[in-house]
Amino acid sequence: MGQGHGWEGAVLRLLRGKDFTFTVTGAEDxxxxxxxxxxxxxxxxxxxxxxxxxxxxxxxxxxxKPHQRAYTLVDPDPEAGTFGLEFALHEGCASDWARSAKPGDTIDATVQGTAFTEPDPTPAHLFAVADPASLPALNSLLDAMAPESATIWFETDHDTAGLPLRHTPARHDLRPLPRLENGAHLVTRVKSDLPALLKEHQDPYVWIACDTATTRSLTSYVRKELALPRQRVHSLGYWRAA
Ligand SMILES: Cc1cc2nc3c(=O)[nH]c(=O)nc-3n(C[C@H](O)[C@H](O)[C@H](O)COP(=O)(O)OP(=O)(O)OC[C@H]3O[C@@H](n4cnc5c(N)ncnc54)[C@H](O)[C@@H]3O)c2cc1C
Structure with a gap:
């Protein structure tokens, strides 16, 4: 990895608020x-x-009216000046734009707030709680950390089979589960699985990125009840349930 430390401090401050325009060159369902x-x-x-x-x-x-939403870069290539965006489709302006986006369409962007602190030591085992909206981020994390093993709770009402998950099935335990009770099902499942699993791994690192309420609840559980140190828990709410 190596590109996480200090990144935000130096470059982002310079760019704060600077806008770019992206152009669609292709689309695939x-x-x-x-x-x-x-x-x-x-x-x-x-x-x-x-x-x-x-x-x-x-x-x-x-x-x-302007409607600002966050999206994750997929396989950004600074030399070519290209990247992908992957949209979990649901109702909403961003999803609607993505559904009909075609080559030649443009979209404005602001780079602000993105950051990544490399966990030190790099975790041999990654615990992740994710869903289709945070799948691109989860994939970039798997690429960057290349954890020997992982436990991934993945909340989705659809089949995971066609999704571009970059886990290695032999070493990374994917636990798909449906979204039930506004995310409470996911919370219950993580709470019942995690304590025993944590004991099996040194320097555990937990990454949580699902809907805001679920993320908050799990983060508080992991920090307060399981007493994981702050620097070993990363969490960010990715979307707000209606
Ligand atoms: C740092 C960050 C990175 C993100 N990266 C991605 C990404 O790469 N790909 C991606 O798909 N999303 C990503 N998201 C999530 C995305 O920004 C939100 O889902 C956003 O709300 C979508 O906007 P919208 O205009 O489509 O819907 P909104 O107008 O925000 O919401 C419309 C309705 O859809 C519901 N809704 C919104 N998002 C979801 C969802 N994910 N699942 C189910 N229902 C939903 C809302 O509750 C509401 O009822 C990211 C979020 C963050 C914070």
Whole structure:
């Protein structure tokens, strides 16, 4: 890895608020509920560099009003000035834009707030709680950390089979589960699985990125009840349940 430390401090402050325009060059329906776009970066990556889980604020149009939502860069290539975006499809302006996006379409972006602190020591085992919205970030984390083993709780109402999950099935334990009771099912499951699993691994690292309420509840559980140190827990709410 190595590109996480100090990244935000130096470059991002310079760019705070700076806007870029991306252009769609291709689109593919990965599953009926997950769509990938290919884009050129309008010069962004050469200016910002890249880091795992890097995301941008995209400006969608909501009946004439600006509608800003965060999306994660997939396989950013600073030399080519390209990256992908993967959209978990649901109702909403961002999803609607993605559904109909085609080559030549453009979207404005702001780079602000993205950061990644490399866990030290690098965890041999990754505990992750994710869903389709945080799948691109989870994948970039798996690529960057290449954990020997992992436990991944993945909340989705759809089949995981067609999704571009980059785990290694032989070493990474994927535990898909449906979204029930507004995420409470996921919380219960993690709470029942995690304590015993934590004892099996040194320097555990827990990464939590699902809907805001679920993320908050699990983060508080892991920090307060399981007493994991702050620097071994990373969490960010990715979307707000209605
Ligand atoms: C750092 C960061 C990176 C992100 N990266 C990605 C990414 O790469 N790909 C991606 O798909 N999403 C990503 N998200 C999540 C995305 O920003 C939100 O899902 C956002 O709300 C989508 O905007 P929208 O306009 O489509 O829907 P909104 O107008 O925000 O919401 C419309 C309705 O859809 C519901 N909704 C919103 N998001 C979801 C969801 N994920 N699942 C189910 N229902 C939902 C809301 O509760 C509401 O009822 C990221 C979020 C963060 C914070």
């Amino acid at each position: 990965v599953t009926p509920h997950y769509r990938r776009l290919h884009l050129t970066d309008g010069g962004m990556l050469a200016a910002t560099g890249v880091h795992p889980t890097m995301w941008v604020r995209l400006w969608f149009d909501n009946a004439g």
